Amino acid sequence: MATSFPVLCLPNKNIRDVLQNMSTCNLIAFSLCSKATKSHVMHLKNDIQQISIKAFLSIDINILSHNQEVTSLVFFKKDYGRWNFESCESVTATETLTPLEPESDRVWVKRGFKLRDWIDHVMEIFNCSRIHEIYISRIGHEEHYISLSNAVKELKTETIFFSFCSDTVVQSVVANVQSNDISFNLSFNIEPSMQKHKVLTRHFERVSFSKDDTREALTLNDLLITNVSQLNISAHHLSFEELNIFIRHLISGSNRRLKIVGIVCAEATRNMQILLKGISHSVYSAELKIVARNENDYQLGDTIYVYQNCGRRLAMQTYLFEGVEKIVMRVY
Numbered sequence: 001m002a003t004s005f006p007v008l009c010l011p012n013k014n015i016r017d018v019l020q021n022m023s024t025c026n027l028i029a030f031s032l033c034s035k036a037t038k039s040h041v042m043h044l045k046n047d048i049q050q051i052s053i054k055a056f057l058s059i060d061i062n063i064l065s066h067n068q069e070v071t072s073l074v075f076f077k078k079d080y081g082r083w084n085f086e087s088c089e090s091v092t093a094t095e096t097l098t099p100l101e102p103e104s105d106r107v108w109v110k111r112g113f114k115l116r117d118w119i120d121h122v123m124e125i126f127n128c129s130r131i132h133e134i135y136i137s138r139i140g141h142e143e144h145y146i147s148l149s150n151a152v153k154e155l156k157t158e159t160i161f162f163s164f165c166s167d168t169v170v171q172s173v174v175a176n177v178q179s180n181d182i183s184f185n186l187s188f189n190i191e192p193s194m195q196k197h198k199v200l201t202r203h204f205e206r207v208s209f210s211k212d213d214t215r216e217a218l219t220l221n222d223l224l225i226t227n228v229s230q231l232n233i234s235a236h237h238l239s240f241e242e243l244n245i246f247i248r249h250l251i252s253g254s255n256r257r258l259k260i261v262g263i264v265c266a267e268a269t270r271n272m273q274i275l276l277k278g279i280s281h282s283v284y285s286a287e288l289k290i291v292a293r294n295e296n297d298y299q300l301g302d303t304i305y306v307y308q309n310c311g312r313r314l315a316m317q318t319y320l321f322e323g324v325e326k327i328v329m330r331v332y
Helices: 012-020 024-031 035-044 115-125 142-151 167-176 192-201 220-224 240-252 269-275
Strands: 048-055 059-065 070-075 090-096 104-109 131-137 157-163 181-185 206-209 230-233 260-264 282-284 303-307 313-321 324-331
Touching (some): 024 035, 024 090, 024 104, 024 115, 035 115, 048 142, 115 142, 131 167, 157 167, 240 313, 240 324
Parallel strands (some): 157 181, 181 206
Antiparallel strands (some): 070 090, 260 324
16 A cells, blocks of 8 residues: 655754755656755755756757766657647656666656647756757757757757758757857758858857768868858768868858867878968978978978968867878968
C-alpha cells in the first residue's frame, strides 16, 4: 500500500536536506507538484553542468549534472506523426545515474503544458539563463523543425549545431534563437550558396563547417564576405591560390571583425610557397627561433608572421588535426 509523507510540513532546513539527497530526475518531478515545491527546488540552487535540447527522432531536453548524472525529458518518442508543440502534456523522463547502469523510464503528465513550458520550467528550477546547446538533425518532416524554431523563439543558447538541415530549417532557427555560435555538419541540402552567405554575413561570434560537398563547396567569395569573429573549416575545396587571396584580404584590413580562422589543408607545408606568394613574412620554428625556409622546406609547428603598413599582423601556424595538416590564422 502506498504511503505519503507531508514533506512540506517540515522546517525549511529539513526540506532542503531532503532535496539535496534527491536525484536530478526526482527534483524535477518534485518541482512539478506545485508552486511551493518549485520554489523549494529553485532555492536549492542545484549545480547543473548543462542543459541541452536535441531534435532528432524525438525532442529531448537533456540535463547533465557535475557527477555525470543524465536526465532526459523525451517528447514524441516513437511518434512519427505530426508533432504538436502546443500540446506536450505527456513526457517520458529517463534517468541514467552511471554509464554502467540501465536507464529507468517514467511517464509524467502536466496538464496544459506546451514544449516551451517544459523548457522554461527546467531552466528556472536550475537557475539557468540559457541552453548550452541545441542540436538539430533533420530526419523527419521539415515542418516539425520549423515549428520547433517557433516554439523556442527568443530562447538563448551558447551553440546551435545543425546536421542534414535544409536552408529553410536553418534560417528559421537562426532567426528565432539567440546564439553567437553556430556549427554545421555534412553537406547542405537546399540553396547552399544562399544559406552560407546568410550565415556568414550575420553577426555570429563563431561559425564552424565540419564537412562539405564538392557540389556545394565553400567558395572564396564566401570567405571574403564573412562577418563572423571566428571561423573554423574542417573540409573544403579551396585552392592554395584562393587561400592566398584570402590571406591578402585579411591583412589588408578590409575585414576588421574576423580574428581567428582555422582551415584544414592537406599538404599545407608543401604548398606554403603558393599560400604565401607575394606576401612578405617571417618564419619562426617550433623552438621560437627565426629561420629562413626554402620553398619546400616549411615545417609543421612553424609560426609565420605577416605584417602590414596598416598595423595589422597575422600569425599563421600549421599542425596536425586528426592526421591532416591544419592552418590556424590569428589576426591582431
